[in-house]
Amino acid sequence: MSVRIGIGMFGWPFGEQQGPQRLWDWVDQAENSDVDSIWLTDRIVSTKLNLEPIVALSFIAARTQKMLIGTSVLALPLRNPTILAKEIATLDYLSGGRVLPAIGLGTEQHSEYEACGVNRKDRASRADEMLFIMRKLWSCQEFNFKGNHFNLNKVAIQPKPVRPELPPIWVGGRSKAALRRVATLGDGWLASQVTPEEIAKGKHDIEQTAMLIDRSVDTDHYGVILNFALAQTSKAAKEIAQPYMLPGKQRQDVNEKDINAVGTAVEIVELIDRFVDAGATKFVIRPTCPPDKMSEQLSLLTEHIIPHYHN
Secondary structure (H helix, E strand, C coil): CCCEEEEEECCCCCCCCCCHHHHHHHHHHHHCCCCCEEEECCCCCCCCCCCCHHHHHHHHHHHCCCCEEEEEEEEHHHCCHHHHHHHHHHHHHHHCCCEEEEEECCCCCHHHHHHCCCCHHHHHHHHHHHHHHHHHHHHCCCEEEECCCCEEEEECCCCCCCCCCCCCCEECCCCHHHHHHHHHHCCEEEEECCCHHHHHHHHHHHHHHHHHCCCCCCCCCEEEEEEEEECCCHHHHHHHHHHHCCCCCCCCCCCHHHCCEEECHHHHHHHHHHHHHHCCCEEEEEECCCHHHHHHHHHHHHHHHHHHCCC
């Protein structure tokens, strides 16, 4: 199994006064390095600048040739499965099969579901139907479906995704329900705010559940999203990252050093190695820093961390 390290970003981390050129420069910097992939978060309702990921990834796909492009993670229940399947298939077709859609249930904010015309209490069952529908639309010439949330009558979409095995859909979350969704409907697990020990246990639980229904999840399809800040000392790294940690998203029940790649190069490599030993091979590294340090942190990642894992 090879370890693959990509980059991600929160919303718009380049400063509210900066335009698209900052994103293009950052993407160019990553494309010209050994970064494996680039991932965008999803927040439809927001008072701050936040790119819609499918649209933004289409621009990034047009600017790149080798990096994979993914969502970390897409709020699946807020969308329509037929439209989303068409969007992802189109993006996959135009990018030459580089799309990695990772999905989740979305935020806890009732207002966001209301604004999108979705009942929040239906989000889990809605997501399960959507996963099934999207795969069928990608693989079937014509598809019929009658569910609790969606009805499709002789529906087909074109283009189809490039890869005959279809884009692998990774599932986010760390709850029991999320792990069940990975095992029964997903192709991989992309978790955030988890410890190496939780990855090992979650991987075991997914494998056991999948086995009961004669399914399997590729051993190479377990990933982790990590906040990242690298400096010469742990203290300096923490000072860089702390103001940019998403409020309300930081766990208080575990040691922050077990869930965030914030520290010296040696400390960060040690943490990633622990995740690799636990079974993770895919990493989405999110520079957690002031806007003017985004390029510098990407350089530090490519110079001091990725070489440990690049084959």
